[in-house]
Amino acid sequence: MDPTLSLREPIAPQLVAKLRHAIVEMTLRPGEALSEKDIASRFGVSRQPVREAFIKLSEAGLLQILPNRGTFVVKISVREVANARFVREAVEVAIARSAAEMAAPADIAGLERIMAEQRDTAGREDIAGFKLADIAFHRAISDIVGCDYAWRIVEGARAQTDRMRILSLPDATPMGLLVEQHQAILDAIAAGRPEAAEATMRRHLREILVATARLAERHPDLFEDTDLPRHTALIAPSEI
Structure with a gap:
């Protein structure tokens, strides 16, 4: 430090x-x-x-x-990661839908610049840079909507999910997969397709459940509270 x-x-x-x-x-x-x-x-x-x-x-x-x-x-609580992900999904899916309804060409250009940076950092396996681009991508979508309060909620939830993201890169969650998911979100927003923006953001945010299960098994000394909360039972395996 x-x-x-x-x-x-x-x-x-x-x-x-x-x-x-x-x-x-x-x-x-x-x-x-x-x-x-x-x-x-x-x-x-x-x-x-x-x-x-x-x-x-x-x-x-x-x-x-x-x-x-x-x-x-x-220690990383599997339960709290799942709860934080639940909150992020509720907020960021709504953000993605609204962004698809109101994004201007300048907004799309900004997202494309961030995507170029994320592809570059992924290609260089620059985990720190990749994570910064990841945060910037989600923040830029939120900025399109203009609800600062929503982003503050997301930032609060990230305290639990960001440790998982750092631990999961690049093995449990390939950076290329996250780039593909971000591109799908961007494509939906750029095309003005709210339902597709919702669906792609939802799938993207649910991916962390797969990584959490893998990492909790691989690093049991770093995790606690491994019983998942009830709301995860609503997610079918095909939706992850």
Whole structure:
């Protein structure tokens, strides 16, 4: 983690952002213990803002604070990944439909530029760059609709799903597959086909269920709560 902090901004929110990034990017691994003293020393700050950051990240479901035992990076909960995916589907399918109904040529051109970047990063197996392009693609579709609140909901859900995405690339989920899915979404939006935009976005967001099952079996030490919630029973295997 980059220990650089701005003296012009409150310390605790900066620590939240840096620790969250390290957790989502899997630099801090699921189950790893964190020490207020060590983090304070690394960033050259007192323990009070570190304690505040730990509490915020605990509320976000990324850290677990156990009295008299310590603070730990929460393991990836299969149940919470499925729940976050459910929320993302509900919001992003609606976004995709609306985008197909209102996208302007400039919007489509922007999505095409992002797709070119994602193809390039996939070809170079640049996982970090690929993930940034992935986020940019989904954000650009949301921007077409212009509902900032919807994107804030998506961002909140990503805290659970992004760790899965980092862990799944490139083996459990080939980058080429995600590029194909994004292209199908773009094609539907560009053609002004709301139903197709809904369907392609829905299929894209359900793919993570397949990757989660594979990775939970491959890395049992990183996962917990492996029982899927009831709503996943509504998804037929053919719909994934």
